[in-house]
Amino acid sequence: MDKLRSMQIFVEIAERGSLTAAAEAVGKSLPSVVRILASLEEVLQVRLLNRTTRRIALTEEGRVYLERCRRVLADIEETERALSQRQSEPSGTIAVTAPVRFGEMHVAPAVASFLERYPKTRVELLLLDRVIDLLEEGMDIAVRIAPLADSSLIARPVGSIRQVVCASPALLQRVGEPAHPRELADQPCVRFTGISPGATWEFADGDGRLAVPINSRVTCNQVGASLEACSAGVGFGRFLCYQVMPLVAAGRLAMVLQEFEPAPTPLSVVYPHSRLLSSRVRAMADWLVESLGHSMQSAQSGGSIRYCRQPE
Numbered sequence: 001m002d003k004l005r006s007m008q009i010f011v012e013i014a015e016r017g018s019l020t021a022a023a024e025a026v027g028k029s030l031p032s033v034v035r036i037l038a039s040l041e042e043v044l045q046v047r048l049l050n051r052t053t054r055r056i057a058l059t060e061e062g063r064v065y066l067e068r069c070r071r072v073l074a075d076i077e078e079t080e081r082a083l084s085q086r087q088s089e090p091s092g093t094i095a096v097t098a099p100v101r102f103g104e105m106h107v108a109p110a111v112a113s114f115l116e117r118y119p120k121t122r123v124e125l126l127l128l129d130r131v132i133d134l135l136e137e138g139m140d141i142a143v144r145i146a147p148l149a150d151s152s153l154i155a156r157p158v159g160s161i162r163q164v165v166c167a168s169p170a171l172l173q174r175v176g177e178p179a180h181p182r183e184l185a186d187q188p189c190v191r192f193t194g195i196s197p198g199a200t201w202e203f204a205d206g207d208g209r210l211a212v213p214i215n216s217r218v219t220c221n222q223v224g225a226s227l228e229a230c231s232a233g234v235g236f237g238r239f240l241c242y243q244v245m246p247l248v249a250a251g252r253l254a255m256v257l258q259e260f261e262p263a264p265t266p267l268s269v270v271y272p273h274s275r276l277l278s279s280r281v282r283a284m285a286d287w288l289v290e291s292l293g294h295s296m297q298s299a300q301s302g303g304s305i306r307y308c309r310q311p312e
Helices: 003-016 019-026 030-044 060-084 100-117 169-175 181-186 223-231 241-249 279-300
Strands: 049-051 056-058 092-098 121-127 141-145 153-161 163-167 188-192 200-205 208-213 215-220 236-240 254-256 265-272
Touching: 003 019, 003 030, 003 060, 019 030, 056 060, 092 100, 092 279, 100 121, 100 141, 100 223, 100 241, 100 279, 121 279, 141 279, 153 279, 163 169, 163 241, 169 254, 181 200, 181 208, 188 223, 188 236, 215 223, 223 236, 223 241, 236 241, 241 254, 265 279
Parallel strands: 092 121, 092 141, 188 215
Antiparallel strands: 049 056, 141 265, 153 265, 163 236, 163 254, 200 208
């Protein structure tokens, strides 16, 4: 048997979750792929996949073998690239996903400059305020503002984003600026479910955490509408810092309770299997890390409106 080709086909099966999809990807018939998998398991004397009529799942031995196969195939790819002594210009389509408002403000400009630098590339930019499975959704790269729990993904840190509480100047003049988060329990609030899925807001209070139940006059799943309600004086709102920056700069919102902010949320560029990236995806990942890093540095020095909590 061709061990290298068998390893490649096994990786395709594992990543696509389907024998049929893997067969289509490698240009072989389904019975041929089934025979190759069976031969590989026979040679290894272990079962790599548990198969039912509806789905396939990796065994523990299969998960270990999958990672080893990826490393071997990556080493071969890197060796061939080194021997060729050249890197081809990135070309083809790259699928990128990011949060809606952050994508509009920072990712879209970075993508535009990337396309100018690499004219043979195309980008599909999907802006969503939810975390998606990159492989299931067919995405190459994600810009995420969230803690990362999936160890199968490569996460390159860019910075961290503050969660801030804001109110309109008119509301602050009417009810006063709160001195402690507990005061919010008696005040009207605007709840953006993308930040606060529940009816409590968490704060840092000394060495501990404080959960404050809020009185939500408006609950909305869209950040734009939530910001408009907040700036119209409907209530106090909690948002990610970059979301409120234009309104704070325009004097329509003011940040309060900054000394009680919870730990900032990580901002990362995320992608699967770093050593098996195509040149175009690798180039885009590097570009986003650098471009977004510059954006973060600019925000850090932008007066009182900062993405990250500053060291005391």
